[in-house]
Amino acid sequence: MAALPPEKVYLVASAALALASAAVCGTFIWRHASAPQVALAKVELSDAPYAATVADAAIVKTDTWTSPSSQTRGRDWIYDTFTPPEIFYNARSKHFTVKPPAALTEDGALEEAFGVELVTVRPEPFRLQLIGYVGGEGTWRGTFEMVTTGEVFLGGAGRAVPKLGLTIKSLEVRTVDIKIPDSMTTRQRVATAVVRDDKTGRDVTLTHRERYFTGGLSAFVAATGDEATREVRAGDSFVLGEVTYRIGKILLSPASIEISKEGPTLTQPDRRTLTPREADDSAPADATPTTQ
Numbered sequence: 001m002a003a004l005p006p007e008k009v010y011l012v013a014s015a016a017l018a019l020a021s022a023a024v025c026g027t028f029i030w031r032h033a034s035a036p037q038v039a040l041a042k043v044e045l046s047d048a049p050y051a052a053t054v055a056d057a058a059i060v061k062t063d064t065w066t067s068p069s070s071q072t073r074g075r076d077w078i079y080d081t082f083t084p085p086e087i088f089y090n091a092r093s094k095h096f097t098v099k100p101p102a103a104l105t106e107d108g109a110l111e112e113a114f115g116v117e118l119v120t121v122r123p124e125p126f127r128l129q130l131i132g133y134v135g136g137e138g139t140w141r142g143t144f145e146m147v148t149t150g151e152v153f154l155g156g157a158g159r160a161v162p163k164l165g166l167t168i169k170s171l172e173v174r175t176v177d178i179k180i181p182d183s184m185t186t187r188q189r190v191a192t193a194v195v196r197d198d199k200t201g202r203d204v205t206l207t208h209r210e211r212y213f214t215g216g217l218s219a220f221v222a223a224t225g226d227e228a229t230r231e232v233r234a235g236d237s238f239v240l241g242e243v244t245y246r247i248g249k250i251l252l253s254p255a256s257i258e259i260s261k262e263g264p265t266l267t268q269p270d271r272r273t274l275t276p277r278e279a280d281d282s283a284p285a286d287a288t289p290t291t292q
Helices: 006-034
Strands: 086-090 095-099 116-125 128-134 141-146 152-155 166-178 186-197 202-207 213-223 230-232 237-240 243-251 256-262 270-274
Touching (some): 116 256, 141 186
Antiparallel strands (some): 086 095, 116 213, 141 152, 186 202, 243 256
16 A cells, blocks of 8 residues: 655644544533533622721830940940941051041040050069079079069078068979970070969979969050050059059950040940050060969
8 A cells, every 4th residue: 555645644634633622622612501500699789878987096105215235345336237347457466456437426526545555465474583593513503583673693492582472492403305496405404493482382393494474464554655664464453644444354365455444534434455556576485374
């Protein structure tokens, strides 16, 4: 049987598709016509005349917010929610500082100077240091320095230092191995003294090769623009003019102090965290406090 030409195949397929579409449409028309009719709801109109009414006003409760209390970080932080602060970076101290916008200070005036600057923070050395030795076997004497006064004296076992409340219990000089970084080990004489602290009842071991620190910290502050410094510790207070300053926490890394200012012109204490006004190149290399 010969195959039908392509045009006849297309014609037959089109006719079959048309018949199928007509059958489907006829089925939907028959289902719609034979479906039961749903009665529409009757709308009942009222004969009463229209009368306008007014709804009762909603009850609104009004609360008055209290004024915000002073923040613990002090008067410096006066920024509103959408007020960008001015941030400055000190390349020498490697710290950021924030300056309040003048437009937001009281009466739009510039804020008065705090009056005190932090110069440096250092570990607190023990009040007596062993800085050297003299003599020979059986006659060794240590060279001691009173840190508070700078006074230097020679002393051995049994020597009392009533000014500092200390007593030198023992002193010896021994040859020990000293490890030098990136070099060979050497043998050197090292003087060691055991000192009795009469105030605490504890023994402290000093050597002439390194300073001994108590573990406490001291800060050096100065009046703004002044070179003369004052040594302070946590809990100290001092007066400049009519203003009283109180020292809070002291931190070594990063160097900073918490300080508050009270005076007759201030309605509340002005609390700030101060960082050094400039890098302190004279800080000791072994700045980490060591205790025994």
